[in-house]
Amino acid sequence: MSDPAISATGTKKVTCREKGRFESDTVDYTASPLLDVRELKKHFPVRTKDLFRPARDFVRAVDGVSFFINPGETLALVGESGSGKSTTARLILRLLEPTAGEILFEGRSLGRLGPEMMRQARKQMQMIFQDPYASLNPRLTVEEIIAEPLQIFHVGSPVERSRKVSRLLDIVGLASRHAKRYPHEFSGGQRQRIGIARALALNPKLIIGDEPVSALDVSIQAQVLNLLKDLQEEFGLTYLFIAHDLSVVEFVSDRVAVMYLGIIVEMADKETLFRHPLHPYTQALLSAVPVPDPDCRRERIILPGDIPSPVNPPAGCRFHPRCQVCREVCRREAPVFREVKPGHYVACHIRGQGSEARGRKEEVGDGGQETVDGGGT
Amino acid sequence: MKKPVLEITGLQTHFFSDDEVVRAVDGVDIRIEEGQTLGLVGESGCGKSVTSLSVMGLLGDTGGKVVAGSVFFKGKDLLRLSDKEMRRLRGHEMSMIFQEPMTSLNPTLRIGEQIAEGIRLHLALDKKKARSRVLETLKAVGIPRAEGIMREYPYQLSGGMRQRVMIAMAMSCEPDLLIADEPTTALDVTIQAQILDLMRKLKEKKETAIMFITHDLGVVADMCDRVVVMYAGQVMEEADARELFANPGHPYTRGLLGSLPKLLSGQKRLGVIPGNVPVFKQVPSGCRFAGRCSYQTEKCLREVPPLLKAGDRHLARCWQTFGLAGVEAGTADKAGLQ
Numbered sequence: 106m107s108d109p110a111i112s113a114t115g116t117k118k119v120t121c122r123e124k125g126r127f128e129s130d131t132v133d134y135t136a137s138p139l140l141d142v143r144e145l146k147k148h149f150p151v152r153t154k155d156l157f158r159p160a161r162d163f164v165r166a167v168d169g170v171s172f173f174i175n176p177g178e179t180l181a182l183v184g185e186s187g188s189g190k191s192t193t194a195r196l197i198l199r200l201l202e203p204t205a206g207e208i209l210f211e212g213r214s215l216g217r218l219g220p221e222m223m224r225q226a227r228k229q230m231q232m233i234f235q236d237p238y239a240s241l242n243p244r245l246t247v248e249e250i251i252a253e254p255l256q257i258f259h260v261g262s263p264v265e266r267s268r269k270v271s272r273l274l275d276i277v278g279l280a281s282r283h284a285k286r287y288p289h290e291f292s293g294g295q296r297q298r299i300g301i302a303r304a305l306a307l308n309p310k311l312i313i314g315d316e317p318v319s320a321l322d323v324s325i326q327a328q329v330l331n332l333l334k335d336l337q338e339e340f341g342l343t344y345l346f347i348a349h350d351l352s353v354v355e356f357v358s359d360r361v362a363v364m365y366l367g368i369i370v371e372m373a374d375k376e377t378l379f380r381h382p383l384h385p386y387t388q389a390l391l392s393a394v395p396v397p398d399p400d401c402r403r404e405r406i407i408l409p410g411d412i413p414s415p416v417n418p419p420a421g422c423r424f425h426p427r428c429q430v431c432r433e434v435c436r437r438e439a440p441v442f443r444e445v446k447p448g449h450y451v452a453c454h455i456r457g458q459g460s461e462a463r464g465r466k467e468e469v470g471d472g473g474q475e476t477v478d479g480g481g482t
Numbered sequence: 483m484k485k486p487v488l489e490i491t492g493l494q495t496h497f498f499s500d501d502e503v504v505r506a507v508d509g510v511d512i513r514i515e516e517g518q519t520l521g522l523v524g525e526s527g528c529g530k531s532v533t534s535l536s537v538m539g540l541l542g543d544t545g546g547k548v549v550a551g552s553v554f555f556k557g558k559d560l561l562r563l564s565d566k567e568m569r570r571l572r573g574h575e576m577s578m579i580f581q582e583p584m585t586s587l588n589p590t591l592r593i594g595e596q597i598a599e600g601i602r603l604h605l606a607l608d609k610k611k612a613r614s615r616v617l618e619t620l621k622a623v624g625i626p627r628a629e630g631i632m633r634e635y636p637y638q639l640s641g642g643m644r645q646r647v648m649i650a651m652a653m654s655c656e657p658d659l660l661i662a663d664e665p666t667t668a669l670d671v672t673i674q675a676q677i678l679d680l681m682r683k684l685k686e687k688k689e690t691a692i693m694f695i696t697h698d699l700g701v702v703a704d705m706c707d708r709v710v711v712m713y714a715g716q717v718m719e720e721a722d723a724r725e726l727f728a729n730p731g732h733p734y735t736r737g738l739l740g741s742l743p744k745l746l747s748g749q750k751r752l753g754v755i756p757g758n759v760p761v762f763k764q765v766p767s768g769c770r771f772a773g774r775c776s777y778q779t780e781k782c783l784r785e786v787p788p789l790l791k792a793g794d795r796h797l798a799r800c801w802q803t804f805g806l807a808g809v810e811a812g813t814a815d816k817a818g819l820q
Contacts, residue, residue: 185670185671185672185673186641186670292758292759293526294758295758322525322526322697322759323525323697323699323738323741323742324525324737324738324741324754324755325525325758326741327740327741327742327743327752327753327754327755328754330743330752331751331752331754334751349670349671350671351671351745352700352742352743352744352745353743355743355745355746356743356749356752379745379746380746389672390671390672391745392675393671393672393674393675394671394700394745395674395678395698395700395701395703395704396700396703396704396744396745397699397700397702397703397727397739397742397744398703398727399703399704399723399724399727400724400727401703405675405679407672407675407676407679408672408675408676411640411642411643411673412670
């Protein structure tokens, strides 16, 4: 018996294409990235004890993040808890309003869209959540859950919607007899498939997966990862994949951005990042991944301490208190996030200098923020 | 052969509700020797945690009851001990670390008081001696500014620090057996690396036997000497860690290894175990894994296989074990073996 998802998708090649996935827009995406995030920031005020005094401290959850995603590609955002990856996802969907920065989707700035335009834009971007138990309404049937986005955007007649629902169920490897059941009747992996079907309902271009497989058992995780890859190939989807498990990230992604304390410390294509990581944090992360082979004896870099508080991030390079190659300059100055080789960006004073000229460093802005050479080149 | 610290034989723990019996643990044999780290691996619902709770006598009001079997700990059958006798053992000669350090620490007690509680109870030390013992254990688990931390509450600590406190507490009376139930699952990778490193050092120093419960095969390969793989309440395979990863004898173990994404392997697809774990109410009559197994035969559906010899110190609950060794492994399996 093979993976049910493959056989299901295999026979369904035409379904969503014949409807004309890109009916509303006639943008040429081959030229520009689908999503272009520039200098994105989100600072949350920390409540003071005095009710009448405005907050003086801010949690710098996302503090100047720039990246782009080309159509049809998967960018993984990796980092430990508190690094700002989920906040970044929420900012892109404008579920949170950014403090600063710009998000361009197909060249249009999302920040300037009015509420109705933004609602329409969200049709193109859907999200898959981490916890398949918490993200499905327990009082709705599977059919109602998957049809809800269609209803909200007034897509099709009720009959067409129900036809679409059974098609989507088929695509994600569930049977149409499941449509009348409630979420609690399904296992975790099946629920995640329901969440994926819901995300696909509006034929989006961009899917943001916020730790979509981290709550699943390994054998189920493998099924869902394979399914996500199949769907991408079939529908030309673009993924922003948020995860903390590096082996999963290496499997799904084309490019990887590593986040630490609200900034991206390194970004490169998968091959480069996993084989030739430059940033000491990336190296430590990679060395900490447990490898399922007892004979594999690698040198492990054990980082001292915890992630510092994002309220008062360390001065200079944010990673310096835990860094093994830290020098004087790291305590003083925030490193510039710069391109050291084509497509390979890193924010470190020490690594990646090599043949590179150091002259490209720009003046460090106030509060130790970092300047980024426009991510979209 | 070394002396066993813990010997579980034919353990059956069932959960009773109004009209049904869930056989969460259904005839499990596990033996842990002195100083050994045994990995208990399996997916959610396979009965690994229930096994550990049965050993510790912590089923409480979960509705679960041990209905058969024996659990010998240093020569005593734990299942025959009174509550009072169990209390004397728990936290002293055997202790446990849980997955979520926040919910397993008392939020209203300062760290120092929490750790001292067990020490004073079990070792009959006075307040002052207990205090210095606490300080010592906190330092042993690598907690910086231990004196300050003793006066703090659990909520003031990070996840990694809380888990260190849990470990300090579990190790404070120098137990002979430590049961660690997914101790690093809730932690970030770099913090997980710290905690695993700490556990490895403590284990070498104190020669504590550890039952390491986890779903992460990477952690198993890293930490364990011997591995028991559970599925639907039964032991499916048991072997030394190196043997298990090099030469998995059960199709389920092969499937698990094949479904793992592996760093730098360049996999295009992951191996897949089709279907889902069977619901306990409808446990199949033959082999419990038969429904998802690609090597399934008529016999598998009819008869439950016993644990058969699959190699040196290696058992697998599979009728095909001998056949499997000879079979040229499929691509998914191969990926799992690399």
